[in-house]
Amino acid sequence: MREEFEVMISQEQLDKKVQEMAEWLDKEYEGKVVHLIGILKGSVFFMCDLAKYMKSEVTMDFISVSSYGAGTESSGIIKLNKDLDESIEGKNVVIVEDIVDSGRTLSYVRKMLEDRKPASLKIITLLDKPDRRVVDCKVEKSGFVIPDKYIVGYGMDYAQKYRNLPYIAVIK
Numbered sequence: 360m361r362e363e364f365e366v367m368i369s370q371e372q373l374d375k376k377v378q379e380m381a382e383w384l385d386k387e388y389e390g391k392v393v394h395l396i397g398i399l400k401g402s403v404f405f406m407c408d409l410a411k412y413m414k415s416e417v418t419m420d421f422i423s424v425s426s427y428g429a430g431t432e433s434s435g436i437i438k439l440n441k442d443l444d445e446s447i448e449g450k451n452v453v454i455v456e457d458i459v460d461s462g463r464t465l466s467y468v469r470k471m472l473e474d475r476k477p478a479s480l481k482i483i484t485l486l487d488k489p490d491r492r493v494v495d496c497k498v499e500k501s502g503f504v505i506p507d508k509y510i511v512g513y514g515m516d517y518a519q520k521y522r523n524l525p526y527i528a529v530i531k
Contacts, residue, residue: 381412401457
């Protein structure tokens with residue numbers, strides 16, 4: 360059975376916001392190399408589009424952590440599935456996340472990466488769900504603040520499905 364969707368954020372709205380966020384990063388890191396670290400798998404679409412719009416020199420890496428499994432509720436236990444491929448010591452690091460929900464994942468990742476001595480460390484997220492926050496987590500830039508609804512599309516999934524939707528939607 361195929362689920363029905365209600366579009367929350369259109370493809371056009373996403374594109375405009377990602378361009379704005381790329382411009383913000385370019386200003387923050389003018390003349391510097393920016394090392395983007397995407398949190399797999401949800402951030403892939405956002406991070407690739409973000410890098411595409413940036414004028415700064417960009418390098419990339421990925422980390423994979425999980426707290427959801429196949430369900431829609433966070434387990435609260437953070438598991439490191441894939442670490443970075445190279446050192447971030449002395450680099451200007453930007454953690455790129457698709458959505459901040461409970462804050463557990465980003466809090467865990469920020470602490471882990473701060474211990475690796477980057478020159479700077481910032482977090483940007485496309486989506487922010489402040490109503491779900493259980494752990495304080497500093498995010499330097501958010502694209503959209505959204506209500507507490509389970510969403511899919513533009514990298515976000517339900518049981519590994521619907522990541523490829525070009526918009527963000529709520530499953531009806």
